[in-house]
Amino acid sequence: MTLTHIDESAEKDLIVHRQQTRESAARTYARHFPIVPVRAQGMVITGADGRQYLDCLSGAGTLALGHNHPVVREAIQRTLDSGAPLHTLDIATPQKDEFTNTLLATLPDTFAKNARIHFCGPSGADAVEAALKLTQTATGRHGVLAFTGAYHGMTLGSLAVSGGRAAKTPVAGLSADVTRLPFPYSYRCPFGIGGAEGAAIAATYTQRILEDPNAGVVSPAAMIVEPVQGEGGVIPSPDNWLRAMRQLTTKHAIPLIVDEVQTGAGRTGSMWGFNHSGIQPDVVVASKAIGGGLPLAVIIYNKELDVWRPGAHAGTFRGNVLAMATGTATLRHIQALDLVNRAHTLGEYLLDQFRALKARYPIIGDVRGRGLMLGLELIEPTANTPEPAAAPDRARVVRQECLDRGLIVELGGRHDSVVRILPPLTITDVEVESVLSRLDEALSVASEKE
Numbered sequence: 500m501t502l503t504h505i506d507e508s509a510e511k512d513l514i515v516h517r518q519q520t521r522e523s524a525a526r527t528y529a530r531h532f533p534i535v536p537v538r539a540q541g542m543v544i545t546g547a548d549g550r551q552y553l554d555c556l557s558g559a560g561t562l563a564l565g566h567n568h569p570v571v572r573e574a575i576q577r578t579l580d581s582g583a584p585l586h587t588l589d590i591a592t593p594q595k596d597e598f599t600n601t602l603l604a605t606l607p608d609t610f611a612k613n614a615r616i617h618f619c620g621p622s623g624a625d626a627v628e629a630a631l632k633l634t635q636t637a638t639g640r641h642g643v644l645a646f647t648g649a650y651h652g653m654t655l656g657s658l659a660v661s662g663g664r665a666a667k668t669p670v671a672g673l674s675a676d677v678t679r680l681p682f683p684y685s686y687r688c689p690f691g692i693g694g695a696e697g698a699a700i701a702a703t704y705t706q707r708i709l710e711d712p713n714a715g716v717v718s719p720a721a722m723i724v725e726p727v728q729g730e731g732g733v734i735p736s737p738d739n740w741l742r743a744m745r746q747l748t749t750k751h752a753i754p755l756i757v758d759e760v761q762t763g764a765g766r767t768g769s770m771w772g773f774n775h776s777g778i779q780p781d782v783v784v785a786s787k788a789i790g791g792g793l794p795l796a797v798i799i800y801n802k803e804l805d806v807w808r809p810g811a812h813a814g815t816f817r818g819n820v821l822a823m824a825t826g827t828a829t830l831r832h833i834q835a836l837d838l839v840n841r842a843h844t845l846g847e848y849l850l851d852q853f854r855a856l857k858a859r860y861p862i863i864g865d866v867r868g869r870g871l872m873l874g875l876e877l878i879e880p881t882a883n884t885p886e887p888a889a890a891p892d893r894a895r896v897v898r899q900e901c902l903d904r905g906l907i908v909e910l911g912g913r914h915d916s917v918v919r920i921l922p923p924l925t926i927t928d929v930e931v932e933s934v935l936s937r938l939d940e941a942l943s944v945a946s947e948k949e
């Protein structure tokens with residue numbers, strides 16, 4: 500190590516130390532990734548100490564094109580050079596007009612032609628709040644149907660419809676209007692059955708809840724669902740089950756909100772996660788990748804719901820002109836290079852490779868996912884429990900061993916035991932193999948832990 504490297508390493512440690520002593524106890528990723536990024540290109544992040552990392556977190560699924568993609572940089576530069584205002588509340592701009600055209604064109608025609616769009620504050624959670632308020636206003640009802648394992652954000656309304664107990668426990672007044680329904684998580688089936696049968700029972704249970712006049716559930720304003728639960732542990736919703744949810748909600752005139760914050764813009768190997776099942780939602784919630792790495796969030800919904808009042812979901816940061824430009828550039832590039840198809844093909848390949856790893860490492864209980872939204876659920880192979888015991892300690896070892904080998908992967912799911920793989924859609928074949936070999940080594944180390 501040269502003197503410069505020692506200096507850089509010491510400076511990096513100081514920055515991390517200052518963060519630890521000054522920032523909130525609620526900080527998250529910073530705890531596991533003390534890396535101080537200073538440069539990034541594609542899926543490679545360079546830290547202040549000169550170390551390089553392959554980024555399989557992609558800003559929690561935001562960076563569809565990886566870091567600093569040329570089309571994103573060009574869109575920023577062009578917009579800056581044009582002298583356009585960078586902040587315009589929700590006033591019309593050419594950039595917003597172009598973004599709206601581009602976004603609507605990615606949606607099924609039948610949906611887009613009757614759609615309205617609302618620009619929200621720039622987080623997924625704010626768009627979820629908007630979707631809840633919109634459907635409550637339009638139906639005049641209050642209750643929301645939400646699923647076990649769901650993650651919709653950290654604001655009060657979005658937290659109320661989310662599943663994770665830890666974040667909800669200290670917060671007052673969250674659950675009054677939410678009915679929790681079983682999500683068909685095959686590996687840990689709420690009915691102990693799994694597979695297509697478990698999913699069918701989950702659908703029947705929801706039907707009974709809606710149709711039994713003594714089930715205790717007042718007619719709800721909406722059902723909210725993720726096409727693939729991300730934070731819940733990378734659990735794809737089975738297509739038949741999602742179709743059953745659509746049929747039931749249509750039958751009972753309940754607007755169906757599909758939360759595409761993480762699954763949208765090609766991530767699952769289809770432009771939108773709901774496309775896999777062929778359903779048509781009433782409301783689509785979108786954020787993360789649609790902004791091309793800059794903050795942007797919208798809801799797109801059936802115009803029949805558009806009965807809320809001016810200002811019903813206002814917010815200062817709804818006119819981020821740079822984000823509209825980078826969002827347009829990103830969506831266009833995804834389509835021009837058919838990255839959706841590539842996400843599908845690579846996803847299938849990676850799942851095959853993960854299955855091969857599962858055959859070698861008994862600590863892998865399940866592998867699953869769709870497109871480039873993948874997960875490996877770790878278990879204690881020798882635990883004598885009725886269902887496989889979650890292995891959060893081993894998962895943490897995998898995350899750390901990956902980091903030591905220059906690979907960033909995050910955990911999620913029940914007990915944080917699912918290793919999540921969320922590379923950019925632009926990941927190269929060579930990078931795919933590097934991810935696999937580093938992950939393999941990390942799993943090998945984690946397997947040996949007592």
Ligand SMILES: Cc1ncc(COP(=O)(O)O)c(C=O)c1O
Pocket residue numbers: 559621622623624625627650651652653725729730758759760761762786787
């Ligand atoms: C499905 C889903 N909905 C909503 C959110 C919340 O988005 P944000 O963190 O931008 O508020 C997330 C974030 O991960 C998400 O995955």
